Amino acid sequence: MQVPPRKGPLTDLRVIELGQLIAGPFCGQIFADFGADVIKVEPPGQGDPLRDWGQEGFPLWWSVVARGKRCITANLREAEGQDIIRRLIAEADFLLENFRPGTLEKWGLGYEALKAINPRLIMIRVSGYGQTGPYAARAGYASVGEAMGGLRYVMGEADRLPARAGISLGDSLAGLHAALGALAALHHREKTGEGQMVDATIYESVLSVMEGLVPEYQFGGYIRERTGSYLPGIAPSNIYQGTDGMVVIAANQDTVFARFCEAIGQPGLKDHPDYRTHTARGKNQSALDALIQSWAATRSIEEIERLMTEHGVPVGRVYRAPEMLSDPHYAARESLIDVLSERWPGLRQQGVFPKLSETPGRPRWAGPETIGQHTEEVLSELLGLTPEQVEKLRTSGIV
Structure with missing residues (x-):
């Protein structure tokens, strides 16, 4: 060789x-x-x-x-x-x-x-x-x-x-x-x-x-705990299940969240007092994730990806090796x-x-x-x- x-x-x-x-x-x-x-x-x-x-x-x-x-x-x-x-x-x-x-x-x-x-x-x-x-x-x-x-x-x-x-x-x-x-x-x-x-x-x-893990404890007494698929206070940014797979949607920034609301057909959601600001969305993270999951559950991953991309919302499929080998961007x-x-x-x-x-x-x-x-x-x-x-x-x- x-x-x-x-x-x-x-x-x-x-x-x-x-x-x-x-x-x-x-x-x-x-x-x-x-x-x-x-x-x-x-x-x-x-x-x-x-x-x-x-x-x-x-x-x-x-x-x-x-x-x-x-x-x-x-x-x-x-x-x-x-x-x-x-x-x-x-x-x-x-x-x-x-x-x-x-x-x-x-x-x-x-x-x-x-x-x-x-x-x-x-x-x-x-x-x-x-x-x-x-x-x-x-x-x-x-x-x-x-x-x-x-x-x-x-x-x-x-x-x-x-x-x-x-x-x-x-x-x-x-x-x-x-x-x-x-x-x-x-x-x-x-x-x-x-x-x-x-x-x-x-x-x-x-x-x-490990980001701010130590100073957060040093000055705030806060110890980060296990939270599974999300980070506390960062919402929405989680894995959501569609009809044929999983996808990550990250729309936690205010302007991005506004575009996300347009994408899912609920433009007024951005003005809801529970979701109007980054802090509010963090406090109501579970309810917001449940709302998004309910929307995603009836849609294919292709449709979710298309809607998010058209509205400038970060989105990505959860890949394994087969998806990597067939992806055109890869x-x-x-x-x-x-x-x-x-x-x-x-x-x-x-x-x-x-x-x-x-x-x-x-x-x-x-x-x-x-x-x-x-x-x-x-x-x-x-x-x-x-x-x-x-x-x-x-x-x-x-x-």
Whole structure:
């Protein structure tokens, strides 16, 4: 399979990716999507556990997170494996890792040690709780970070235990923040020539999107609670059931609500004392939602969408994968794209976001299926090792 060359704004950058599963590798995926040379290091014979994750018989998650990367193996518990990393780091821009804090230091690969080799190195560290603080040494997964960051408590219905999103949201948020921090550190390096360490945590990445949750309590004593499909005081903005599906209508702003009333054939509703202002609609949220649901229950989703769109009211169908694959706007914007894959012909995945007008990103392929597929290529190209030297390392279990 002929893999196309790297394209995008980061083609002059190299990332050495250590760690596994989601949070760190998702950060690496972002770099690879925008053209960086991402070299993922996996344990010999094992690989990243994510290779086997997904629905039974269809472990496709790996094909998203590994896309565009070169994958090698190195046993980081052995001195020779650690030496391979040091030699790769000498010419790299970033080292990305999501081990438990202290692990790399135990292997002689901590930031200070690697900075001595490459002062321009930017070390991206992703963990549950960070490199400092009393919880630093704890293991941390997305579910725990979502709980500690405040997200879990407010998710779900009020009469039951907190729910979770159907994705590893905390991991993805941590990966995004890690990439943002890394690019900020890169800008600093361009001005000063100095690298630095980026400390991204799952719980703080979740905390960062929790809006006014903390100051609302600090100054008003208000604790946000679970409210299901709506936000208290923001009305109308909910899911409504039509005759053939569900749709979200968001008409909480005064001018938008006036247009919404026209759309549903009740223009006088905007002047009703219970709904005239944003505050009034918030206080009478349940009654307003019931009124809208009664209107929607006799109409198709197509009719609801048409009426809302004609009147400039934000509306959107509740999508699953089938709707995404058939939507013309998804197609026009290449929100889903074909990604080259040997194992999964015709593979479609999410595109690269955000879109850049001059140097857009594009995944080259769905990542290697074989563990260590690029070991010999990378070690010979970057470290000057001969095939015989690579084979010796392989025989001894180092790669």
